[in-house]
Every structure is written in C-alpha cells, then in structure tokens.
Amino acid sequence: MADTGLVETLLQRVEKVDGGLDSQDVATSLGVDHQAIVGAVKSLQALGDVISAEQRSSKHWELTGEGCEIAEQGSHEARVVSSIPEEGMPQSQLMKLAFGKVGFSKAMSNKWIRLDKGHEGGPRIFKTVERLEDLVRDKLLLVQKGQASELEEKEKNELKKRKLLSEVTVKSYWITKGSCFSTTITKQETELTTEMIASGSWKEKKFKPYNFEAMGVALDCGHLHPLMKVRTQFRQIFLEMGFTEMPTNNFIESSFWNFDSLFQPQQHPARDQHDTFFLSDPAQAHEFPQDYLERVRKVHSEGGFGSQGYKYDWKIEEAQKNILRTHTTAVSARMLYKLAQQEKFTPVKYFSIDRVFRNETLDATHLAEFHQIEGVVADFGLTLGDLMGILHQFFNKLGLKKWVEVGNSGMFRPEMLLPMGLPEGVTVIAWGLSLERPTMIKYGINNIRELVGHKVNLQMVYDSPVCRLDS
C-alpha cells in the first residue's frame, strides 16, 4: 500500500475537481515525485472502482545538463564577452576557458568580438559591444519555468540541436472519480477468517484478488522411490494375471540351487569368480535333499531322464559353495522342487521381483546388484505358443512394444524338472527381465547410478511422477 496520507490527499483533490486531474500536475503542485503519485493511483485501482485512471502520455521540453548550466550562468558566447577586459585578451588564453571554444565562434558570428590576428605577442581578442542581450539564456529560462509553449518550434529545435533542450515523453494518469468513489478507503483482506464468517463481516469486506499466475506452495510431503513405484506396478500386473508371489528373501544361496539344480554345468563361465560373488563366511551350504542331490549329480555326470548329460566329474564341493544369488531363478528352482514333493501335482503360476547380484565391472548400465522380475508357469501340456502368448499379454500390460530387448524367456529343461520329481508331462515356461531397465526407459534416466543407491539425487525422487505403465 502506498503512503496512506498521500492516497487520502489525492482522493480529496479528485473530489474537489469536476472533471479530472493529471497525475503530473498533482505531483508538481504537491511538490512530490511523480512516481509516488503513480503508486497511490495503483493502490487505489487495486481497491476496485474507487477512481478511474486513464493512462496518458504527453511530450514536453526539458533542459539538458548543459542547458541548465546556461540558464544559470549565461550562454557561452555571453560569458566570453563578459570575461574579456577593455584591453582585450590573447586568443590562446581565451581558449583555455571551459566555454572558450564554443563561445568564441558564436560570439564572432554574433559580431560581439573581433580578432586581431597581427597583434604583437600573438592573436588578441577585443569586445565590440558593451551590452548585449543573451537571448539563448532567456529562452532556456522560459523552458525551465514551464513556459516552453511561448517559444516557437523553430527556436526549440535550434536549442535541441545545440543539445541544450531535449523533448521527453511523460506518462501520466488522468484521474477521475470511479463509480464507488469515496474519500475514505477500506483496506483489502487477504484471508477469509473464522471471525469474518462468524460475525458476517465478510459481506462488507473487500478481498484482495488471488494471484493465479504464481505457483502454489510447495507441500511438505513424503515420496516413494520411482524404482519401487514401478515394482508395485509389476506386482500388480502379475497379481492381475493370477500369479502367486514367491518368497525371495534369501540373498545368500548355494551354488547347488543357483546353478546345479538348473542343469548349469560346473565349468560354466557364469560360475567364474569374475561373474559371481562367492562367500567366505558362511562359505558352504550344509544341507541338501540328499536323494534329489544324487539325481542332479547323475544327470550332470551321466545323463538320464532322456538326456545325454554333460559327462563330467560333478563335484559336491562346487555345489556347496555359497554365493550371492545371481538370479531369482534359484528361488523358482526351490519352489518347483517343493511343488514336486506334493502328493498330487497342481498347476502353478509364480512370480517374484527381488535383488540379484553380479560381480560386474560397474558402468552406466551395470551395477553389482539389481532387481530381477521373473514369471513362471508350470502345468501339463504348456507349449511354446503358450509362452509367446503369455509374454505378449504381459508386455501388453506394460505398454512396452520392444520387449524382446529387455527380456529373456524359455522352457525349463527336462534335465532340471524331472530330477525334482515333477511328472513327465509337466512343462514349465518362464521369463525374466530386470526392473531397472524398464524403469530407466519409463523415467528417461540414462545412467543407472542416478536411479539406484545412496548417491541418487533426492530431488529426482521428489519429482518423479506416478507410474502408469500402460499409458
């Protein structure tokens, strides 16, 4: 709010006149800066229709800095004349004066002085008039008094050319009474309060309009991590498709369940120190279903169940080695083994989403741990067509068209299923993908280290939108 005193004075002025007022005139007559009046006008406008103010612009003449100097001390040429004594003055001395150069040529053309070039001791200047009329100064004084209109256009333009006058545009308001004109002003309310509602005073109050241009207040909220939001959606998809969640809360696994039970040979490069984290404590698993372990040993080393086997010397020591699981398929193997121990086989659909570990060299797309999504269906008579069909449905729900690039799928081998004790005709189809890859695609993140781990920018977590995979 502008200075209330000034606002009230302005209102009183407006009340007294019939037509209206120019804000510039008010400023001049009150002896205050025009901007203060403008401030008062603006704050009155914000109150509603107290006054109406129409913006105008007018041009007027003003003295330049040099013009002001002349108005005060006289024109350069007049000062030249008055500074020359009766006996004259050497030209060189005159030129040293601040106004010397300009004043000299003007005084010469006015014929107020003469120059004796042949004077002994160098050129000398003498004045030729005793009294003179300093018209330039007189005109500038008129402009200074606000009487520029008394000068002719030609005169003003000549002074403008001499950079003594300049024409400036002045913005001002033409102020008239508004439909709700009053000389007393009420302050605008910014908040509606309980008191106003209780007392009914809100009916009389004027309220400040809401600024719709500005952003709202940043709320103090909690946020879910984007990777976990995507995980929630994948869980949802599996649940919608009738899949039951597997217990994957066992990061430490034996090589037996992680590799051997899946019919992965013991010399397989995935079992290398460079790819898998081995444990030194607890270094070994100590409990296996013995008869099953024997069947696994046999199918690797000798074959059986319709297989040639790998025909190598299968070692229990390799199977016992504890590792951080390299895939959640280790859990699928445990679940399928458990299923096979049921008295009667029942078809199952299983899923899991949990952490797996690889002894990787870290880069923008690889971390030592990531989340694997896995789906498994076990039933009699499943086909490759079923696998492709269910994958199609799954990835349709994801809204991902190029799923081939993010996933892996297949049928589990009989060498894996039959030693577990599953019935001959049971087929198990399965697929897997990482949770991080689709999340990075979804949220447009190129470096996995900006998504997972303690180094992520929390602002990214704060700002991440809801996750609707299918839209």
Add this chain to the structure above:
Amino acid sequence: MPTVSVKRDLLFHALGRTYTDEEFDELCFEFGLELDEITSEKDIISREQGDTKAEGASDVILYKIDVPANRYDLLCLEGLVRGLQVFKQKMEAPRYRRVSPASSEPQRLVITKETTAVRPHAVAAVLRNITFTQERYDSFIELQEKLHQNVCRKRTLVAIGTHDLDTISGPFTYTAKPPGDIRFKPLNQAKEYTAQELMSLYKTDSHLRHYLHIIEDEAVYPVIYDSNGIVLSMPPIINGDHSKISLNTKNVFIECTATDLTKAKIVLDMMVTMFCEYCEEPFTVEEAEVVYPDGRTCQYPELAYRKETLSADFINRKVGISESTEHIAQLLTKMCLRSEVMSDGEQIEVEIPPTRSDVIHACDIMEDAAMAYGFNNIPRTTPRTYTIANQLPLNKLSELLRQDLAAAGFTEALTFALCSQEDIADKLLKNISETRACRISNPKTAEFQVARTTLLSGLLKTVAANRKMPLPLRLFEISDVVLKDESKDVGARNNRRLCAVYYNKSPGFEVIHGLMDRVMQLLEIKPGQGNGYHIQAADGFQFSPWCFQLPCQTGPTSLPSGAAV
C-alpha cells in the same frame, strides 16, 4: 554369445549367391543367428586406435554374426555356410567318416601315467592331403582360437595343438615332466628355452600370459614328444616351432589335451569336421590311436552319430502346432538333424551328427523344429492354467507400510544390500564380530565386502550425498538385511527391516519417536510395558545420545528398528 566375423564376399561366394544386408539379416534371424554388425578391418582399427593407424588396413566388408553359445559348429565360415546351405535345402548335410590310413598303421599317441596329476586326457586325429589357401588357413587358426575361448574355457578344459605331420614322426608320447627338464624351441622364437624360462618369457605376452596359471604351480608340466624327442607342444601354453603348420602343409596332426574328456572329444570333432572338406577325399578324417597308461587303446576322432526316436505328436504338443510327421522330419533335416519318418507314420528317427554336440535331449530337437518352423509362425495362445494369486504376506505388509510412511511425510530411499565392512561396523562404532555379517570372498572393490546387517548405513550415506537439499530430510527404507544363521541350509537368512532417519539442524528426536508411534499404531501394537511396546535408552549407539532400542515384542512380522540423527 560368441561373435564370428566373416568376409561378406567370401561368404556369398560360398553360399553361391549374394544377399542385401536386409535379406541376410532376415536369413540369420530365421536360422537363430543375429547379424550383429556390418564393418571392415579398417573401421574396427579406426574406431579402436584412430584413423591414422587404420590407414592401409583392409576395407573388405565383414559380417559380425552372433552365434548361440553352444553351437560350436557355427564358429567359422565353413560351418556357417554348411549350416545355411542345408537350411536353405541347397545341399544335404555331409556325412563325416573316420577312415584308416591307406597303407600304414594309424598314428599313435601314447599317454604316460605322469599326466594324471596335471592334465590326464588326450585325443588326436589326422587331416590327410588337405589343401590350404590363405583364407582356409586363417579360418583354421581362427576356429582354434574361438574354441579355446568358448568350449575350452580359455584352455583350462581343453587345449588344441595342430602340427605338420610330415615334419615329425610317430608314435607320439604325451607325458608330464618337471619344467626344468623340458627344453625346446617354441613357436615363432629363435632359440630353445626350458619350460621354466618360457613361463617367465610369456609373463609379459599379452595373449599367452592368460594361460600360464593353468599349469604354473604344478610340479610337472604336460608335454608331447615325437619318436625322435622333438617337442610338438607344451599344452596348454605353446606349440613347438619345429612342427608348425603353414600354407603348404599337406597332412595335419591334431592333438587335444584336456582335463575334461567329453569336451576334448567335442573339440576334436569340431576341428576335423569343419576342415575335412578340404581333404583330398572330402569329409573323411584319418583316425589316430590313443594308448592309455593302463594299455587300453581308443580310436579318434569319435565322429559319433546318435539316433533319437520321438513322435511328431511330442513336437506338436511342445511347440503348439499341428504339423504332419513328414513336415516335421523335413524341418529337422533342414537343421542338419537328418530325420526319417518311421513305418508307423508317427515316430521320427532323428540322427544327431557329431557337429551337433549341443543336442543332448529331445527338447533340443523340439527347439530346432520350432526354429525351422519359424517362431513368428507359431500361434500365440493363452495357457488355460487356472490359479488364484497370492501375495507373500511379508511383501504385502511392506507395500502397505511404505504407503503409510510416505503419507507420514517420509521419503523412500533405495540403497545397496552390499557394502564395506567399515560401513556396518567401524563407522557405527561397532565391532565387526558382533554384527553376524556375511562376508564376500572375491569383491572387486571394498564397496562389496559384506552383506549389510543394518539399513542405517545406507540411509546415512544417502543423507551425506544430499546435503545440498533443503532441510529437514526425512528418509525411510523397508528392505532386507542379511544375518548369519546356523539353522538355515546356507547358514544365513534375510531379515526385513524398516529404518527411518530425520536429519535437521535441531535433533528433533520427537519426530522419529512420533513416526515410530505411528508405525506401531498402524501395526496395532499399543504402547505399554506388558504386551505393548516401549522404548528405553540404549548404550549401543555411542555417537548420539538420542538413540533408542525397541525391545522385541510379538508382532505380525519382524519389528522395525529406528534411529534418529
């Protein structure tokens, strides 16, 4: 997946026609391969070493083709061409035959018992009257390298040696000797070295140094001699210079020494089947006899053809198609699995050639049938498996709690399950021995020394990495820690935890206290000394006077632990 690079024009010449890149890509897809890249030697050098180095290099176009990991028969131009031609039905799969030498005894390789300790197996064969060209020779060398890297597991399981038979004379002896007793001129060296000297010579060899560890610490090193005491090779490191093959070699003696006999036979079969087409009598391989320490003898290469009988119904049911027995037999024959419909019109007799060591079960035959049929031609169906979905109770509760913790104004962090020992011990003023932490034996860096035993260190690191964020920070995480547990089969178990941190310029312990009260409320656990929960001052966390511990009470799952900063 191994990548094989072949010269495009050479490939097209062998295939008897040209393809556009798109057509060839399509053909690869149909055959289960992937055309990974189209490039040239010049391109590769300029990409890896800069344009100046590439000047003058060949700009012959190369196709880089990804081959399934167990298809060793597609690792060279010869095998690729044979596979594709049979697939396109432009030729029949060749029949590989082992033959006895025309006019003499077969070459013999005698294994002595000393090898048992270091590398007990060896197999051998002869390619008689072979004609090399520069391209064939290059491919022959390249295939050895590819096999060494793949099925031979970097020479640990099998090592291949190839020799000019006309420079040596059998019988050959495969034995093992102390390294000081082995002395010969190795391949491409000017003078003789002892095995000991060779091991130090190759320490700095960019290629060979990777194989030294295989025998380095052994008391005896494997070595093969001819009847005149000439060293053929010191497997799995290097061959002798004397018997090296060249473009002019006519008769090649191939030996494979191994720790895995099955793999040795596969590798020998691969080497001879791929290159016997260049022999005077194509697709024949001259046998060699291997004599074991116990006097047994064996003829190699095995080149075994195996027969499997399966029904068309089996294929149809597994793939999800309904094709005639004849058509399925045709599809399999296209995949180099020569198949015949048996008299009942339902069974198919499939012959698995020595080149298809990857086919070890009827399901592999089924997969080949599906590929030849075209995966994209298989109708997509929905399994009729009817099941009711269940959530894991522990995960269900975690999901519900996460929502409510966010609703309480806390932000979810996601930190690593692996960390340094320091993170869970020293930095929390704890002794590692009291943590029950599981320890990793082969971490590449200190960040992966142990599995975390607390979520707190991860949250504190998150705070540390986000100090520029406006205060306060309210963070939580619900995730698993890992603890040693003798009662489990693997000796360890996961434990689901909730941890929350409040970080501000003032301690605000009552904030974290309030969050804990809220969590207890959500879990329907009442405050109180008896059956409820209460907190008490703890000595555990010395770094803050404000920490508390929560005496364990019965609850739906393992109870949360909390900490304030």
